[in-house]
Amino acid sequence: MVWVFFWVLLVVISGVHGGNVTYDGRSLIIDGGRKILFSGSIHYTRSTPEMWPSLIAKAKQGGLDVIQTYVFWNVHEPVQGEYNFRGRYDLVGFLKEIEAQGMYACLRIGPFIESEWSYGGFPIWLRDIPGIVFRSDNEPFKIYMQKFTTMIVNFMKAESLYASQGGPIILSQIENEYKNVEPAFHSKGPPYVRWAANMAVGQQTGVPWVMCKQDDAPDPVINTCNGLNCGETFAGPNSRTKPSLWTENWTSQYQVYGGEPYLRSAEDIAFSVALFVAKNGSFVNYYMYHGGTNFGRSASSYVTTSYYDQAPLDEYGMIRQPKWGHLKELHAAIKLGSETLLWGAPSNFSLGQLQEAHVFRRQPGECVAFLSNSDSRNSATVTFLNLSYELPPRSISILPDCKSVIFNTAKVSRKYTPRSMMSRQMFNLSERWLNFMDGIPKFGKTTIKANTLLDQINITKDVSDYLWYISSYNHTPTDVQPILHVETRAHVILAFINNKFVGSAHGSHGLPSFTFESPISLNAGENNISLLSVSVGLPDSGAYLERRVLGLREVTIQGTTHGSQDLTHYSWGYQVGLLGEELQIYTDQGSRLVEWKSTDAGSTHQPLMWYKTTFDAPLGDDPVTLNLGSMGKGEAWINGHSIGRYWVSFHTAKGTPSQTLYHVPRYFLAPSGNLLVLFEEIGGDPRQISLDTISTTGV
Structure with missing residues (x-):
């Protein structure tokens, strides 16, 4: 000793x-x-x-x-x-x-x-x-x-x-x-x-x-x-x-x-x-x-x-x-037993193959012990200071006097308390919703142009998740179906040909890049190619963060008279963000700057769509959430406060969304007339969302 x-x-x-x-x-x-x-x-x-x-x-x-x-x-x-x-x-x-x-x-x-x-x-x-x-x-x-x-x-x-x-x-x-x-x-x-x-x-x-x-x-x-x-x-x-x-x-x-x-x-x-x-x-x-x-x-x-x-x-x-x-x-x-733990002399010794005692002694009579069983499958009976103790699998018993067990890590006295959700308001009436479709910019009106594909972070400076890449392609028809092929280091891409939605694709957390490929219809002559590159947050780790890039890396059209046409070094125009973002139409003042239209079944499940409505705050003080289970991907605002990105359409391996409930702090709410604005990227139905409160019982 x-x-x-x-x-x-x-x-x-x-x-x-x-x-x-x-x-x-x-x-x-x-x-x-x-x-x-x-x-x-x-x-x-x-x-x-x-x-x-x-x-x-x-x-x-x-x-x-x-x-x-x-x-x-x-x-x-x-x-x-x-x-x-x-x-x-x-x-x-x-x-x-x-x-x-x-x-x-x-x-x-x-x-x-x-x-x-x-x-x-x-x-x-x-x-x-x-x-x-x-x-x-x-x-x-x-x-x-x-x-x-x-x-x-x-x-x-x-x-x-x-x-x-x-x-x-x-x-x-x-x-x-x-x-x-x-x-x-x-x-x-x-x-x-x-x-x-x-x-x-x-x-x-x-x-x-x-x-x-x-x-x-x-x-x-x-x-x-x-x-x-x-x-x-x-x-x-x-x-x-x-x-x-x-x-x-x-x-x-x-x-x-x-x-x-x-x-x-x-x-x-x-x-x-x-x-x-x-x-x-x-x-x-x-x-x-x-x-x-x-x-x-x-x-x-x-x-x-x-x-x-x-x-x-x-x-x-x-x-x-x-x-x-x-x-x-x-x-x-x-x-x-903190005084003994802080001032006592520590020692440890084996109580079995996977069992151990950690003991702290200060003065005669002052002794604290931790008896551990690292076996994750089997209980163990151990003898410590001539007394017998039963240790459940992978557990530690705490003895503040080296005699009596007052706590074991595997023995839980508290019961599980599930959360219950109560629907407070449905938004299922079409007349409650107004919509505004964001525009697809024209090449001639873009202020940034380059004969290459530029990095998204450098262009957007992270003021928006969105960067438009816009170009044109002169097509000579052939008997082969043209295919748009895009290599990207963005997180999501939405493709439009002649202002018509072609499709979208996305990557995942473990993949730094992905490929979008889709058959397209092209007119004879000039065709507008509009690609919306989307970030879902910037990286947060790793060396040389200042060198990280996002955005499109290569664009080709397959099935042309030349077999495959590389557009990577064509003339591209760039627009940062969306019109709705620029006008801040998610605020009360900004929402008055555009012409909103009535919402019906034909105006849902559309890309690049803004939706707005108003609601009253639920009574009480239980936490409030938006259930966005019927939406696709986008962002939600309450009274101008963004409650975050939503991405309900990205399912887990089990086939369910990673998140459907989105927290609405009561700090963001007024008693009545709260403005709710959703921007939907890929298509969803706001008429099926709900405002809910969450509570627990038995805490």
């Missing part, structure tokens, strides 16, 4: 100081006291200000000490030098609500965040900085990264939000999972890590900094773990002077269109947490604790509008049982 005593002595004397928050080899130290902390990710941008108090209160009630959030650069500085911290982007207001409820905060500044957020949180203007290489030992990038980081830190300091100033922020993060891409930058990677760490520490926040999944994080920055089972996969901090922290324990996983939801059980999450603490972990953050909604065009490529709906607090902020309650009981069980 000499090595155990030495280890305890080492962590006692090797604290690293930062104002009122320090750390040693065992834990974070706040106001002089070691802490075991449970944290949960709640993103202010994925909820609304009126939801924040309830979300934070439910997190605290669930036994959490800390709320973790990213900082989203692209919403705060959408235009270089122009900042936005209003409404859902009120970072200070969010942090002050955390403070008001007596909780701590962990601020992940990044400023690269990934997070299934479009472009990983980078503003699109950043890619136009001359000579820039993102996330590398590159001077232009470092200048702008440091400028934004410093701006956020100074903003926090001005509001006295760091713990060193008496505020809630006890921990900050710089960069994000950089180790995943570091090898791609070769010799430019390691110097960048050192620079980022030194730059962050130099901000003098008075609280520690972390780098997640970065085992070469230089002192005093703490390297942390992200993953499903950090108790099994984390090699530990890279210094004995640093605590073992888990910044992302994935409570489920994000979902993509065409993909099924990932369901992670309460038992599995609890097992992973108990094992991490048993192996000297002292900080666990649930990613996500509240999933939320990817409003507007904020989601990254192919990611659904609903985000981590399987979290302990679902997309709407409702408690999801048994996950929320089981974890609450786990937190209480661990906290019961």
Whole structure:
């Protein structure tokens, strides 16, 4: 036991100081006291200000000490030098609500965040900085990264939000999972890590900094773990002077269109947490604790509008049982022995082939034990300190006195609480709907022209998901059926020949490119070719994001007099976005700028169609959703607020839509006369959608 005593002595004397928050080899130290902390990710941008108090209160009630959030650069500085911290982007207001409820905060500044957020949180203007290489030992990038980081830190300091100033922020993060891409930058990677760490520490926040999944994080920055089972996969901090922290324990996983939801059980999450603490972990953050909604065009490529709906607090902020309650009981069980866990001498020994005891002893009579069974199929009977214990498959029992079991990770006392949906309003009357068909632009009226196919990101600057590619082809008829062939790195393509819809195709999350091919009818002589390239979010991960491209790569017509005619280097005209977007017809004022028509069966199931109607808000305070099960693909707005992209027509392998319900925050609603506008890309029927409320019982 000499090595155990030495280890305890080492962590006692090797604290690293930062104002009122320090750390040693065992834990974070706040106001002089070691802490075991449970944290949960709640993103202010994925909820609304009126939801924040309830979300934070439910997190605290669930036994959490800390709320973790990213900082989203692209919403705060959408235009270089122009900042936005209003409404859902009120970072200070969010942090002050955390403070008001007596909780701590962990601020992940990044400023690269990934997070299934479009472009990983980078503003699109950043890619136009001359000579820039993102996330590398590159001077232009470092200048702008440091400028934004410093701006956020100074903003926090001005509001006295760091713990060193008496505020809630006890921990900050710089960069994000950089180790995943570091090898791609070769010799430019390691110097960048050192620079980022030194730059962050130099901000003098008075609280520690972390780098997640970065085992070469230089002192005093703490390297942390992200993953499903950090108790099994984390090699530990890279210094004995640093605590073992888990910044992302994935409570489920994000979902993509065409993909099924990932369901992670309460038992599995609890097992992973108990094992991490048993192996000297002292900080666990649930990613996500509240999933939320990817409003507007904020989601990254192919990611659904609903985000981590399987979290302990679902997309709407409702408690999801048994996950929320089981974890609450786990937190209480661990906290019961926290003093011994934080100050006791750790040891571990085998209880069987797949069974183990992790024991912490402080003084005579102070003993905490975690008895684990890693066998996922079979229960095990073990003997510990002359007493017999039955351990269910893949479970950990917690004994705060090394005698009595007060919690087992596999034994769930909370019952599953299903969500119930009540239809509040149908929109099935044609006369309630008006429609407007967006136009197909003409080549002569396009302001951008080139003799090649241009990159969609460079042209749109992400102000729209849509880019028109327009050209013409002089056709000489033959006996062969012409076929339009398009190679694209976009996500969706819609093809029109002489203003008539030919068809559409789409890719998927795992494929960077796809092919559209369709027979077409061509007139003798000139034919207009209009191709609408569609993005469903920008990429959020990987090296060299500044080099990523979208849009058409090759266009040919097969079955011509020459066999195949390559149009790739023809003269192409480009139009960014749609007429309805330009006029903002999803707002009350903008909707008056076009002539709307009555809707009947003949005006549904058409591409490029806008629909509008009005409705009254449902009574009560239950969360509100739009059931868009009869629509195809597009975007929805309530009173000018985008509730996100919908893509009901993209089915999973089981033949069902990935998402049909779309959250309508009550924050967006007036008591009556709410304007609902849908833009339908490929064809749907708005007369079959409904406005519903969702509730749970027995929580």
